[in-house]
Amino acid sequence: MSAIVSNPSKQKLELDQAKLWIVLVGVNHYQDSQIPDLRYCANDCKELAETFKIATQKFQKTEIIPLYDGGNKPPNLSEIITSIHQFRLAKPEDTVLFYFSGHGYLDSNNRPILCVADTSLEDLTRTGLKLDILLNELRQCDARRQLVWLDACQEQEQQDNTIRQNPTGQLLTILEQQAEQSQDFYAMLSCNKTERSWEIPELKHGLFTYCLIEGLQGKAANTEGKIDADGLFRYVERTSKKFIEYKKNFVDGDDFSKGMGGILRESSTKLKLNRFPANASQTPQRIARGSGELIIGLATTSTQRKALIIDNLSSSEADIRLCRILQARGSFTVDYCFVRDQQKQNLQQIIASYLQEENQKTVLLYLAGTIEYTNPETYELICHQETRINLNWLGQQLQDSPVKEIIIIADILDTSGTTKNFIDILQPSQDISLCLITVTTFVPNNRKFLHQLVTILENAGDSEREFWVSELIL
Numbered sequence: 001m002s003a004i005v006s007n008p009s010k011q012k013l014e015l016d017q018a019k020l021w022i023v024l025v026g027v028n029h030y031q032d033s034q035i036p037d038l039r040y041c042a043n044d045c046k047e048l049a050e051t052f053k054i055a056t057q058k059f060q061k062t063e064i065i066p067l068y069d070g071g072n073k074p075p076n077l078s079e080i081i082t083s084i085h086q087f088r089l090a091k092p093e094d095t096v097l098f099y100f101s102g103h104g105y106l107d108s109n110n111r112p113i114l115c116v117a118d119t120s121l122e123d124l125t126r127t128g129l130k131l132d133i134l135l136n137e138l139r140q141c142d143a144r145r146q147l148v149w150l151d152a153c154q155e156q157e158q159q160d161n162t163i164r165q166n167p168t169g170q171l172l173t174i175l176e177q178q179a180e181q182s183q184d185f186y187a188m189l190s191c192n193k194t195e196r197s198w199e200i201p202e203l204k205h206g207l208f209t210y211c212l213i214e215g216l217q218g219k220a221a222n223t224e225g226k227i228d229a230d231g232l233f234r235y236v237e238r239t240s241k242k243f244i245e246y247k248k249n250f251v252d253g254d255d256f257s258k259g260m261g262g263i264l265r266e267s268s269t270k271l272k273l274n275r276f277p278a279n280a281s282q283t284p285q286r287i288a289r290g291s292g293e294l295i296i297g298l299a300t301t302s303t304q305r306k307a308l309i310i311d312n313l314s315s316s317e318a319d320i321r322l323c324r325i326l327q328a329r330g331s332f333t334v335d336y337c338f339v340r341d342q343q344k345q346n347l348q349q350i351i352a353s354y355l356q357e358e359n360q361k362t363v364l365l366y367l368a369g370t371i372e373y374t375n376p377e378t379y380e381l382i383c384h385q386e387t388r389i390n391l392n393w394l395g396q397q398l399q400d401s402p403v404k405e406i407i408i409i410a411d412i413l414d415t416s417g418t419t420k421n422f423i424d425i426l427q428p429s430q431d432i433s434l435c436l437i438t439v440t441t442f443v444p445n446n447r448k449f450l451h452q453l454v455t456i457l458e459n460a461g462d463s464e465r466e467f468w469v470s471e472l473i474l
Contacts, residue, residue, distance in 0.1 A: 018093040019061035020296065021143070023083045024049050026068035027075045027102035027117050034121045040199050041101040042069040044151070044209035048099065048216075055216045055227060055297030069117070075102075076118045080129055090143035095294065097147040098134060101209055104152025104167040112167040112174065114152055131171065135178045144183040145294050147229060148175065151190040151208045153197045168285075169193045175287045184290030186229040188236070192283040198244075198276075201431040204404075207243060207282060211236040218299035219466065229294035233286045240282050242468075247276040304361035307332040308354055310347070311368040311411075312384035318450045322366065325457045332364060347387060351394070355401040363403045368411040368450075371420070379425045381410075395426035398434060407469050410438040411449055435469040 026045025028038050049066035056062040065083045067075040073083070087096045103115040105124060113119070113128035120127045138146050153168050168189060175187040190197040190208035198207045205213070212232065214220075220235035221227050307326045311319055319336065326332040337350065354363050369383040371391070379391040398406060410422055422438040439449040460467035 017060060020056055020059055021087055021090050021094060021096040022052055022064045024066045024099045025075050025080055028069045029117065030115065031118050032120045035103060035115055035119065038102065040205050043204055044101045044206050046071065047213055048209055051213045051216045054300055058298055075116050077116050077127060077129060080116055084134060084137045087137055087141040090141050092142050092144050094143040095145040096141055096143045099149040101151040101206060106167050106170060110170060112170050131174055139181065146182055146185050147294065148187040151197050151206055153191050166194060172285060179287050179289040182289055184294060186294055187287040188233055189285040192285055195281055195283060198282055202433040207240055208284060211239045216297050221299035225299040226295050227297040227299060229296060237284045240284055244276065244280055244282055248278060248280055305332045306354055306360065307334045307364040308337065309366045310337045310383055318447060318454050321454045325454065348389060348393065352397060355397045355403060358402050360403045362405040364407040366409045370413045391425045395428065398426060398428050398432065404433060406434045408436045412438060412440045413444060414440050414442055
């Protein structure tokens with residue numbers, strides 16, 4: 001879910017002695033075989049904890065307790081109860097936050113139960129985390145500022161496209177009652193009644209938490225660099241809606257885009273598409289009481305965005321402008337390859353160093369050249385004379401890459417009119433976060449696409465909002 005350009009934020013906050021207490025829970029695997037396992041809740045919890053560590057690093061006092069599959073503390077009932085008991089140590093000036101990602105059910109009394117790792121459906125009330133228990137802990141807590149974030153509608157979709165035992169309605173009612181008894185209370189739910197909470201394979205996250213993480217990394221910050229609860233909710237709400245609409249409304253055309261914007265493809269390309277149903281929706285909900293700012297983080301400068309421009313026009317003004325806009329407005333670290341000076345092996349080593357870098361968030365590759373094939377199964381991108389990139393190798397690099405978001409913009413010259421479709425050559429998997437945009441021209445030295453790309457990004461950089469990769473096409 002990558003934005004190419006966005007506006008920078010200031011990073012200044014007057015710190016005091018207040019403490020931020022955070023308990024995060026993510027459950028993938030359930031001991032009860034009747035409860036279906038989930039794919040990304042543990043990763044949601046793990047990466048949200050890591051994001052909070054960075055967003056709160058300038059706070060004087062913060063305690064983060066993550067409980068998830070494979071973590072230091074398992075997400076079972078006793079560990080969770082012990083962790084939320086820590087809220088009793090909070091002082092009035094402190095802030096407490098509880099987050100849960102997993103299944104939510106209703107017990108025989110129609111009360112919400114959060115299903116933890118050792119929950120049993122045969123004894124749901126005794127083995128699940130009752131929402132009433134959590135809220136009772138908050139009522140005993142002296143901290144005036146309290147936040148609850150729940151992604152608890154992960155149940156499998158039924159044939160009639162409804163969610164079995166959807167607890168959202170009861171969650172909203174009970175949280176509204178809690179808010180009436182609180183001073184500064186802020187609850188966020190991942191979706192509305194009758195909706196499901198989507199897990200997105202190419203993001204390796206649930207959509208709700210992915211948006212939370214992006215917001216906490218700075219995209220929800222105000223002009224002073226502060227991230228408050230209300231600003232974060234607005235970002236999550238806006239971005240979730242935008243994502244769902246893109247996934248429902250794929251565009252057929254001569255280009256291909258996969259990842260944040262779904263898939264754009266030639267109609268002849270045969271791929272299994274993860275298209276969202278036309279009635280798909282996910283509308284985050286909030287319940288808020290109080291008028292004060294609930295500051296939960298600070299924007300930080302990201303150094304995890306890299307761009308590599310590979311072109312044979314070393315003196316191209318458009319290439320230079322592209323580098324500048326990616327650096328200035330997209331916060332990319334940009335490298336430009338003068339391909340006439342690069343050997344084939346070295347060029348592939350450079351690309352591999354970008355795509356195989358651990359903990360790298362976003363990589364953008366701009367590739368310009370002509371496709372040739374030595375046999376029906378082996379294709380190469382000729383960038384300059386004998387400077388070539390093996391596209392079969394590149395496809396494998398994409399599949400094995402640990403990078404979270406990859407953007408490839410390919411400007412292809414096809415002089416023969418028979419070049420195989422770029423996506424058919426790379427054959428990327430459906431579960432990697434990749435946005436691939438290709439344009440093919442039949443006229444040598446025609447750089448119309450590059451000039452249009454630069455113009456679009458320069459105009460987007462002057463706006464007051466993020467500009468997503470998929471907007472280059474739509």
